[in-house]
Amino acid sequence: MYRYDEFDQTLVAERVEQFRRQVQRRLTGEISEDQFKPLRLMNGLYMQLHAYMLRVNVPYGSLSSEQMHKFAHIARTYDKGFGHFTTRQNIQYNWVKLEDAPDLLRELADVEVTAIQSSGNCVRNITSDQYAGRGGDEIEDPRIYCELLRQYTVLHPEFSYLPRKFKIAVTGAPKDRAAVAVHDIGLRMHLNDAGQMRFEVLVGGGQGRTPFIAHTIRESLEPEHLLSYVEAILRVYNIHGRRDNINKARIKIIVNQMGIERYRELVDEEWERIKDGSLKVPQEEIDRINAYFASPEYEVLEDISEELDAVRKIDEEFDRWMKSNVVAHKVSGYSIVNITLKAPGRVPGDINADDMDAVADLADQYSLGEIRISHRQNLTLVDVKQQALHSLWQELKLLELATPNLGQITDIICCPGLDYCGLANARSIPVADDINQHFVDVDRLALVGDLTINISGCMNACGHHHVGNIGILGVDKRGKEFFQLTLGGSSDEHASLGDRLGPGLPQADVPIAIEAIVDQYLQDRQEDERFLDTYRRIGIEPFKKAVYGTPESKDVA
Amino acid sequence: MALIKDGKLVDDVFVYVGDDVTLPADGAVIVNLERWQSSREELLQRNEPVGIRLRSDQPPDLIGACLKKLAVVALEFPAFRDGRAYSYARLLREKYDYRGELRAVGDVLLEQLHFMVRTGIDAFEIHSEDPIGDFEIAAADFSVWYQPTADGRRTALELRRQRS
Amino acid sequence: MQMIIASRLDDGRVVFIDAAAAWADSIEDGVVLESQAEIDRLMGEATQAVEDCVIVEPYLIEVVVENGARRPVEAREAIRAFGPSARTDQLIGRE
Numbered sequence: 001m002y003r004y005d006e007f008d009q010t011l012v013a014e015r016v017e018q019f020r021r022q023v024q025r026r027l028t029g030e031i032s033e034d035q036f037k038p039l040r041l042m043n044g045l046y047m048q049l050h051a052y053m054l055r056v057n058v059p060y061g062s063l064s065s066e067q068m069h070k071f072a073h074i075a076r077t078y079d080k081g082f083g084h085f086t087t088r089q090n091i092q093y094n095w096v097k098l099e100d101a102p103d104l105l106r107e108l109a110d111v112e113v114t115a116i117q118s119s120g121n122c123v124r125n126i127t128s129d130q131y132a133g134r135g136g137d138e139i140e141d142p143r144i145y146c147e148l149l150r151q152y153t154v155l156h157p158e159f160s161y162l163p164r165k166f167k168i169a170v171t172g173a174p175k176d177r178a179a180v181a182v183h184d185i186g187l188r189m190h191l192n193d194a195g196q197m198r199f200e201v202l203v204g205g206g207q208g209r210t211p212f213i214a215h216t217i218r219e220s221l222e223p224e225h226l227l228s229y230v231e232a233i234l235r236v237y238n239i240h241g242r243r244d245n246i247n248k249a250r251i252k253i254i255v256n257q258m259g260i261e262r263y264r265e266l267v268d269e270e271w272e273r274i275k276d277g278s279l280k281v282p283q284e285e286i287d288r289i290n291a292y293f294a295s296p297e298y299e300v301l302e303d304i305s306e307e308l309d310a311v312r313k314i315d316e317e318f319d320r321w322m323k324s325n326v327v328a329h330k331v332s333g334y335s336i337v338n339i340t341l342k343a344p345g346r347v348p349g350d351i352n353a354d355d356m357d358a359v360a361d362l363a364d365q366y367s368l369g370e371i372r373i374s375h376r377q378n379l380t381l382v383d384v385k386q387q388a389l390h391s392l393w394q395e396l397k398l399l400e401l402a403t404p405n406l407g408q409i410t411d412i413i414c415c416p417g418l419d420y421c422g423l424a425n426a427r428s429i430p431v432a433d434d435i436n437q438h439f440v441d442v443d444r445l446a447l448v449g450d451l452t453i454n455i456s457g458c459m460n461a462c463g464h465h466h467v468g469n470i471g472i473l474g475v476d477k478r479g480k481e482f483f484q485l486t487l488g489g490s491s492d493e494h495a496s497l498g499d500r501l502g503p504g505l506p507q508a509d510v511p512i513a514i515e516a517i518v519d520q521y522l523q524d525r526q527e528d529e530r531f532l533d534t535y536r537r538i539g540i541e542p543f544k545k546a547v548y549g550t551p552e553s554k555d556v557a
Numbered sequence: 558m559a560l561i562k563d564g565k566l567v568d569d570v571f572v573y574v575g576d577d578v579t580l581p582a583d584g585a586v587i588v589n590l591e592r593w594q595s596s597r598e599e600l601l602q603r604n605e606p607v608g609i610r611l612r613s614d615q616p617p618d619l620i621g622a623c624l625k626k627l628a629v630v631a632l633e634f635p636a637f638r639d640g641r642a643y644s645y646a647r648l649l650r651e652k653y654d655y656r657g658e659l660r661a662v663g664d665v666l667l668e669q670l671h672f673m674v675r676t677g678i679d680a681f682e683i684h685s686e687d688p689i690g691d692f693e694i695a696a697a698d699f700s701v702w703y704q705p706t707a708d709g710r711r712t713a714l715e716l717r718r719q720r721s
Numbered sequence: 722m723q724m725i726i727a728s729r730l731d732d733g734r735v736v737f738i739d740a741a742a743a744w745a746d747s748i749e750d751g752v753v754l755e756s757q758a759e760i761d762r763l764m765g766e767a768t769q770a771v772e773d774c775v776i777v778e779p780y781l782i783e784v785v786v787e788n789g790a791r792r793p794v795e796a797r798e799a800i801r802a803f804g805p806s807a808r809t810d811q812l813i814g815r816e
Binding site: 239 | 702716
């Protein structure tokens with residue numbers, strides 16, 4: 001994991017003191033709320049329905065056990081004892097006081113954690129793949145470049161007042177677990193013919209009111225040019241991005257308005273001028289950062305999958321969990337273990353302080369002290385010895401953190417919704433809970449297999465509903481909450497936006513509709529098609545019929 | 558309204574002249590781009606320092622060819638959220654190698670001064686009870702910088718290389 | 722029936738104006754506004770409270786009385802008054 005040197009530490013400490021001053025000036029009235037708001041947002045602090053909400057960065061989703069213990073401490077000391085992990089690998093605290101914020105940030109800085117630019121019209125947390133550095137299908141560890149980009153974008157003097165927020169994601173593997181196609185800039189690694197790593201640069205993806213899949217702006221970019229190319233993209237966006245309408249201000253709008261060819265022209269023109277200048281990344285800087293992400297000292301262990309299979313044959317529950325939540329590690333004898341924060345009765349992505357401490361302890365005991373946050377609001381322990389899997393599983397069971405549902409129906413991505421968020425039109429958490437209560441049978445879950453449900457409480461799409469296999473969007477119709485379903489979304493390397501299923505449904509009908517969709521899928525699927533595959537093969541009509549019936553039957557909303 | 562230039566409170570020798578206003582007999586003036594375009598000869602014949610004030614929707618390539626004649630380029634920040642002029646400042650310094658005064662005008666607040674300085678702006682029209690105090694606070698906000706700009710400050714990367 | 726709701730600046734908590742133009746934590750301790758004159762007077766006080774850096778974003782809301790208790794009509798304000806409907810602090814956890 002990256003460790004701050006004296007330069008990183010100084011900058012973060014100075015930022016905390018700057019914010020302390022800004023809070024003082026606000027509390028005494030020297031600056032107005034209007035003047036203070038962008039400053040507050042650039043330090044991650046929102047005014048929400050109940051209190052201030054603080055969004056804390058977990059850069060590219062990598063967290064040490066020490067940092068997780070600090071998160072627990074913050075939850076107890078400054079909040080109501082819990083936190084919420086988000087779809088951008090951040091953690092949110094919902095009950096923060098403005099007057100406490102500088103001290104809270106000071107405590108986070110002590111363990112090299114910040115809330116810098118987790119909000120605001122600037123470049124946000126750089127996100128990545130929760131298996132980075134450990135998955136067998138990786139070309140290179142994307143976190144090296146995430147860290148490079150993080151430093152480059154933090155307190156960038158030119159790009160702190162962009163037209164709107166800016167989100168960058170990086171994937172180091174062909175299998176995209178970072179949703180790069182729906183980011184403002186997406187970076188995909190590949191190998192060229194000479195076996196050298198290159199980035200495919202994507203631009204203009206995004207969800208929200210007007211979702212778009214990103215376009216390829218450059219097929220092949222050398223790593224040394226990463227920062228200068230990103231600077232060119234940002235500069236063109238800063239100058240040309242719309243500022244007349246907050247709903248039309250993202251880069252996806254301007255890219256689609258002028259066309260990717262024109263946008264590329266403008267970027268390339270600027271890039272030609274700057275690419276060999278001071279932003280060219282020296283190999284020694286890549287090497288310096290790379291050293292922080294070097295693989296830990298692994299023991300030389302045999303693969304014991306066969307022995308585990310024997311255990312799994314007699315322990316059905318363990319078998320189920322292994323099948324759904326445990327994936328292969330690139331090093332023999334090790335595994336990657338996923339902990340979903342999703343289960344009946346749980347608020348998706350939420351975790352209380354005791355459990356944070358427990359997971360941190362398990363990370364130390366079983367996984368070399370490191371935890372990852374995924375954009376599906378789950379946790380991952382990336383370095384678990386196969387021989388310790390059964391023991392870890394039993395400990396997780398005691399904590400009720402062993403739900404075997406990764407990527408399944410009850411592994412729901414869900415935004416905080418109207419229960420917390422000032423932007424929401426509808427409550428999303430009760431919808432997730434309803435669905436969870438309907439799909440309690442773990443065998444049925446396993447039978448259905450991979451099926452992602454993503455719920456957003458409003459068009460801002462923080463729940464990523466556009467790219468859920470089933471997407472659910474809360475809308476307000478004449479003062480009542482309705483939920484619009486979409487089918488066929490996907491955030492992986494074959495990204496697609498969901499198709500609208502039909503008129504909005506009242507909350508009570510949503511789980512019934514999900515049941516009908518699942519039944520239709522089970523009926524029509526061939527071989528081992530996932531839901532998404534069946535949908536792409538048979539189209540939306542069978543599902544429309546299943547949920548809404550034939551035109552003659554009763555309409556729902 | 559106070560003018561800070563190179564970290565000091567100074568008198569403003571420039572006068573803004575509106576589009577339809579007769580140019581004064583002598584003295585330094587700043588005009589809009591439209592006025593520059595319509596009265597260019599007249600402005601140059603006066604043989605006095607002249608400057609152009611750019612709105613936030615007027616990028617510097619509109620004046621790239623005539624920068625050598627300009628003593629001042631004033632960049633408008635109509636609302637502090639409108640960050641286009643940060644890019645304009647960098648382009649003026651780094652692409653066009655502009656050496657004259659680069660002045661921030663409009664909604665210029667203490668909390669944005671540090672970034673403005675980094676992009677190459679060296680003069681500020683500030684509305685504040687203590688402009689120099691504000692400026693000194695802002696200038697001292699950070700001592701470590703990640704990104705290279707033309708301000709000559711050494712980045713963390715450069716310092717790390719030097720150390721090793 | 723109407724009340725004025727706002728957020729307190731220093732801790733962000735939801736507050737309701739009372740008859741003395743002070744800010745109460747509970748909806749029961751706020752004042753129900755019965756006349757336009759009262760609305761005008763207290764909205765004026767609220768505006769002053771914004772200037773004085775006590776609160777932000779004051780606005781009028783509709784409330785009803787159900788079973789002797791006050792309740793905002795809109796779901797959003799009800800959630801603000803009574804807390805999230807999903808009680809996250811009652812998660813399944815270790816006993």
